[in-house]
Amino acid sequence: MPNIAAVLKDEIARIARKEARAQTAEFKKASAQYRAHIAALRRRIDELERQVKRASKQGVKGNSAADEADDESQGPARRFSATRLAAQRRKLGLSAADFAALIGVSGQSVYKWEHGEARPRARQLEAIAALRGIGKREAAARLAQLQGDGEATQ
Incomplete structure (x- = not known):
């Protein structure tokens, strides 16, 4: 006959694991949602940074007449080699x-x-x-x- 102490110990460990799983399941679910939300925010930031970069490049290319007048007062753009x-x-x-x-x-x-x-x-x-x-x-x-x-x- 199996040792009753060992059987009892195994059963207590099994129930404790089950309870721990139940307690941590809610946190795991919330953590997964937070990670997904953070990843979505990072993608959004990357997209916005790309848009800003594109807009600034277009802004440099498409100067208005007033901007060009300001540029001429500062002198011509100089290249360096x-x-x-x-x-x-x-x-x-x-x-x-x-x-x-x-x-x-x-x-x-x-x-x-x-x-x-x-x-x-x-x-x-x-x-x-x-x-x-x-x-x-x-x-x-x-x-x-x-x-x-x-x-x-x-």
Whole structure:
């Protein structure tokens, strides 16, 4: 005959599992609903972000006349190429530090621009564009003037 204590123990464990399952079933159901709701919200956020991105791209392309007038007052949009910047500096026969002095930035900034680690700001792009039309002699003269001004202030 089976040990009554073992049978009783097994029956108590079975009933306890059944009760625990009944108690946790409600929480499992609620948790599944919450997960489904969160997933739906994430999909909605992703869709809204895509719509915002599309709208901002269309907004950039479809400027109104007033926006275009504002853009013209700020000057033309400047493109930047790291290789062209390096070529321009070499064409002028300047070191990165000298080229930076002409622009009004540090030599490290020019180094990072040329290596694609950073991009110049709009004001700096204007300064770079202003140097585009000068030759070696004028660049040397401007540099000498800057260095002369630096010595005069010291």
